[in-house]
Amino acid sequence: MNLDAKTIAQLAEHLETAELQARDVTKITDDFPGMDWDDAYAIQDEILRRKQARGARLVGYKAGLTSHAKMRQMGVDTPCFGFLVDEFCVPEGAEIPAGALIHPKVEPEIAFILKHPLRGPGCHAGAVLAATECIMPGIEVIDSRYRDFKFDLKSVIADNTSAARFAIGGRAVPVDRTDLRTLGVVLEKNGQVAATAAGAAVLGNPAVAVAMLANHLGARGLEIPAGSIVLSGGVTEAIAVEAGDHVTLHLHDLGSLSLRFA
Ligand code: OOG
């Protein structure tokens, strides 16, 4: 750690205020170039602590930048991890007020719902499948608090990996009923196909992303609790949306899920 506790708390407040007021800020590594990975996750932890102190409930975790499409789009080469609280969760079909967000983008996600906890180190895709109750289609709405969605990995980790809203819906399917790698993904915006891919775009198998998350948390003395929702990472590049848009995700075998922006 290179930053002291006071600076971590100030940066967490700075980024969470940007989120709550839907105002963009410059990336924090511009002002704190010496910030390290532990500092970045400590800022993210402090944002979670602030939300929990106001009554928010931790409902799961997310892996991000787990597909080449996303890594290429954002110019980074390593996955990152964030948290999900109940206030990010919207029902399937919901209308999301775009004015509460800075510059939202949507991405198709394969969501894992766990029946058993997962704890690293040593977690692998097999352990993830054994611990998973079902998988479901998910749409994540990301909204980087950084100007023009431009950041480096440490800045985006501190900003809880751009997490803003998410919905899960469609059909819940046990993991042994489908092949996670060949699961076809079609994302439509306003009735037009905007992006397509298959599950294998996420690290060869999205269960690998969940295992990486468990290993990341394990290294920090944490686990993914039973009952958690885990978003395994955008399967395609993220698509910008604005008021008036509607998006639908079709996941082969798992049905469809839509969101609207007003
Ligand atoms: C970082 C968040 C990435 C994903 O699924 O790749 C993410 C970003 O692209 O702003 O949630």
Ligand code: MG
């Ligand atoms: Mg995502």
